[in-house]
Amino acid sequence: AMGAKGIEEKGKAENMLSDTLKSLFAVAEAYPDLKSSQNFLELQGELSDTENKIQASRRFYNSNVRDLNTKIETFPTNIMAGMFGFVKKEFFEADESEKANVKVQF
Template sequence: MKVLIALVIIIVVLAVGFGLYLMGAYNGLVKLRNKIESAFAQIDVQLNRRHDLIPNLVETVRGYATHEKETLEGVIAARNAAVAATGPEAQAEAEGVLSGMLKQVFALSEAYPDLKANSQFLDLQRQLSETEDRIAYSRQYFNDNVRTYNTKIQSFPQNLIAKKMGFTERAYFQADETSRANVQVEF
């Protein structure tokens, strides 16, 4: 009889322990998923700031570089595509194109000394540079959280819990080839 009671106690303790482990693992995955969503929201905030600065930059450049209409229209088109993009992969691709176009605008300033000396242009350039730094930090934070989350849902035994509870891998916010390429500006 004593052995049976001891066996029942051991089984109950193991069941409670297993239940607590499942609850902790599930809650940990939820916490990581929410950190990813929050990190992506921070990227979105910085990208919106960038998108808001671009029309001012284009208008400033337009006053000095009137015959660079094609470049300026390309920047606006790239900005509009970036604003419309949804999800990490589509946003990363659109932002890469936009970064390439912005590099072209800043390269234009080399050909226009008056523009390069314009205080509004310099202020916008500084603000965009600061925003780019914030975007880079936000992307890194997002990607670090995605790496942690993906590692957890791929590791045993959490992968069993993750599959059953509908946790799926997340994509990294990666730069595309357009944003990595050197800018070619011809006059």
């Protein structure tokens, strides 16, 4: 995900990462000792924190894209945007399956 270029590619990488984590948690379900391990509990906390950071970053990015796109379309900033070649950017959107909360039992 870190080496992805472009919003669409980053979205695909994020979806792939999410799918991999779902597989990891499915494996953990089959091994109760793993679920109760301190390392696994710490991993669970870190993953939750990471997901929250990703969501906050997505909201921040989309807020800035909305502001940029508005300025590109609004007078008088649209004149400068046209002169300097600014173009509208795409929002960072998750797949529908990614928007649903994933139920993981530990």
